[in-house]
Amino acid sequence: MELPSFKANKELYIKVRVMEAIEEIQLSLYMLRTGFLRNSASKTFMAFKAFLSALVGANMNSILKMKSKDEGERYKKRGYSVSTRSIKGISQDLDRLGFKNVSYVGDRAINLHSYQYNGLDPDFSPYRNKEELIRDIISVDEFILSSLREWLSNFFDDEIKTSYDKTAGELKKIKEELKLFL
Numbered sequence: 001m002e003l004p005s006f007k008a009n010k011e012l013y014i015k016v017r018v019m020e021a022i023e024e025i026q027l028s029l030y031m032l033r034t035g036f037l038r039n040s041a042s043k044t045f046m047a048f049k050a051f052l053s054a055l056v057g058a059n060m061n062s063i064l065k066m067k068s069k070d071e072g073e074r075y076k077k078r079g080y081s082v083s084t085r086s087i088k089g090i091s092q093d094l095d096r097l098g099f100k101n102v103s104y105v106g107d108r109a110i111n112l113h114s115y116q117y118n119g120l121d122p123d124f125s126p127y128r129n130k131e132e133l134i135r136d137i138i139s140v141d142e143f144i145l146s147s148l149r150e151w152l153s154n155f156f157d158d159e160i161k162t163s164y165d166k167t168a169g170e171l172k173k174i175k176e177e178l179k180l181f182l
Contacts, residue, residue, distance in 0.1 A: 003016055003017075003020075006057055006080045006081075010057060010060075011155070013057055013080070014054045014057045014058050014152070014155050015155045015157065015160065017050045017051070017053045017054035017057065018050075018051075018054045018148060018152055018155050018156070018160055019159070019160050019163065020046075020047075020050040021047045021048075021050040021051040021054065021144055021148060022047075022145075022148070022160065022163045022164055022167050023163070024043045024044070024046045024047035024050060025043070025044065025047045025141045025144060025145065025167050025171070026163075026166075026167050026170065027039075027043040028040045028041075028042075028043035028044040028047060028137060028141060029141065029167070029170050029171060029174055031043060032134065032137055032138075032174065033174060037115075037130060037133060037134070037137075038115065038116050038119060039116075040137055041112040041113070041115045041116050041133065041136075041137060042112070042113070042116040044109065044112050044136075044137050044140050044141055045109050045110075045112045045113040045116065047140075047141065047144050048087075048105070048106065048109035048140060048144060049082050049084070049087070049109075051144045051147065051148065052082045052087065052090055052091065052094070052102075052106070053080055053081060053082045054148075054152055054155070055094060055099065055102070055147075055151060055152065056075075056080045056082060056090060056094070057080045058151075058152060058155070059094070059097060059099075060075065060076075060080065062097055063075055063093055063094075063097065064076070066093070066096065066097070067093075084110075084113065087106050087109065087110060088103070088106060088107075088110070090106075091103035091105075091106030091107075099147075099151065101143065102147075105139075105140055105143045105144075108136050108139065108140050109140055111126040111127070111136060112133075112136055112137065112140065114126055115127055115133055120133075134178060138171070138174070138175060138178070141171055142171060142175075145164070145167065145168055145171060148164065149164070
């Protein structure tokens, strides 16, 4: 589905972002299962960005109340789209609103984004080995899914719920298969 304008249809925008987060996790898990770890890390990172976009959209009024006029205007113009460089600050703002651990998981998502480009290069990678990477992919995917259900389930329709359940089931299977690492 094409991404609608946040300003034109806030609820549909959030629903599309929720579905995007779930679909990116599905792709991440597929890539993980097939051994394409850079692609898996990239998809988990994209899932986190879509999740943040949905969470910001759903909580825009609360965010604006805690921001200065200038910062609020920036949020209104493009904060809901969550650029890569804004993840840290937006995640911290959401933590301040009571969405626990978003900034901690945001840091992990940024590490996954770095891995996507650098692999396990010891001079640049935040990971020493594949096991550390896989733990982060799984934990970020798991956080996103549980947070979608807890904080954004009011935007679930039947299609989103079905996709969510399928993805959560796949994540559970992969965790059982990889229990050696987790």
